[in-house]
Amino acid sequence: MDRSRRRSGLLIAIAAAASLGAAATAPLPLRAMRWLAPGADASRILTRRPVECLTIPRDRATAYSVELGRAAFRTPLLLGGQAARAGVACETCHRNGRTNPDFDFPGLSGAPGTADVTSFVFSSHRGDHVDDPRPIPDLGGPKSALRISQAPGSPALKRFIHGLVTEEFDGAEPPPAVLAGLAAYVRALSPAACSPRRLEPVRVESDIDDARRAVLAAQGALARGDAAAALLMVQAARSRLGDIAERYGDPALRPTRQSLVVADLDLAATLAVIRQSKPASAERLSMWLARSHRWAAVVERDEARSLYEPTVLATASVPRGR
Numbered sequence: 001m002d003r004s005r006r007r008s009g010l011l012i013a014i015a016a017a018a019s020l021g022a023a024a025t026a027p028l029p030l031r032a033m034r035w036l037a038p039g040a041d042a043s044r045i046l047t048r049r050p051v052e053c054l055t056i057p058r059d060r061a062t063a064y065s066v067e068l069g070r071a072a073f074r075t076p077l078l079l080g081g082q083a084a085r086a087g088v089a090c091e092t093c094h095r096n097g098r099t100n101p102d103f104d105f106p107g108l109s110g111a112p113g114t115a116d117v118t119s120f121v122f123s124s125h126r127g128d129h130v131d132d133p134r135p136i137p138d139l140g141g142p143k144s145a146l147r148i149s150q151a152p153g154s155p156a157l158k159r160f161i162h163g164l165v166t167e168e169f170d171g172a173e174p175p176p177a178v179l180a181g182l183a184a185y186v187r188a189l190s191p192a193a194c195s196p197r198r199l200e201p202v203r204v205e206s207d208i209d210d211a212r213r214a215v216l217a218a219q220g221a222l223a224r225g226d227a228a229a230a231l232l233m234v235q236a237a238r239s240r241l242g243d244i245a246e247r248y249g250d251p252a253l254r255p256t257r258q259s260l261v262v263a264d265l266d267l268a269a270t271l272a273v274i275r276q277s278k279p280a281s282a283e284r285l286s287m288w289l290a291r292s293h294r295w296a297a298v299v300e301r302d303e304a305r306s307l308y309e310p311t312v313l314a315t316a317s318v319p320r321g322r
Contacts, residue, residue, distance in 0.1 A: 043314035053140030069185030
């Protein structure tokens with residue numbers, strides 16, 4: 001391991017220690033609370049998010065590409081390295097493809113809503129020893145406000161995203177279809193698709209839908225003979241199931257959480273089948289989708305007792321001893 005990589009590992013450890021230093025007296029029920037400024041109202045911030053400004057293309061091939069990109073955008077496994085270990089995905093800074101004015105990563109942010117994209121915290125390639133956090137752009141805002149051309153015929157956006165994944169975050173080479181999908185997803189975000197509502201509640205129903213959409217994208221990838229993209233899509237679905245399960249951490253909700261564990265184990269077994277190139281892969285995904293309605297009903301039933309509910313999250317966020 002070279003010096004820059006050792007430095008990167010040290011910095012991420014320091015950042016985690018800084019955000020979790022008071023864990024003994026103030027446990028953090030949600031991982032995303034690590035990326036909030038001290039004193040931030042987690043029960044407000046983490047139960048609402050910007051409305052996604054997405055138009056699904058009518059062309060089926062382009063719509064499939066957008067779905068690949070959308071799912072990859074939401075999993076830390078795309079970025080790999082320190083980001084994956086910290087649980088950081090593209091969506092962490094760009095909530096629902098937008099921005100995140102509350103993002104405050106120790107050693108990476110200045111004011112909340114900023115990030116230093118040339119920091120050694122995540123990158124051994126682009127670290128420049130200069131602390132220069134910049135505002136996180138809104139990908140659903142005006143295209144003219146973004147510095148990278150998103151013209152359909154231009155390779156600039158795909159080239160930029162490739163550098164972001166492999167250099168800014170030290171991630172592995174993404175499957176070609178996924179890289180193209182990320183560019184397609186970002187292009188499909190626009191102010192014209194925005195709802196008059198700026199914010200929407202974070203609901204378990206929409207997170208379950210994200211997991212299902214990722215599995216559907218995996219089916220599409222398998223139909224096209226693209227096992228690499230299918231694997232990442234299944235992993236993206238598992239990431240979303242993990243996000244859901246985290247909000248059902250109360251011991252009283254253990255049976256509900258266990259239903260999510262079973263659903264995740266089914267996907268883990270499917271990953272092995274896909275890796276072995278077995279023809280049953282697509283059928284297993286179809287079975288998972290069919291069974292998902294059963295456990296989803298249980299999870300949705302208990303949503304009001306979970307950390308999706310602002311009052312429950314507010315109570316769980318109060319440090320012990322108060």
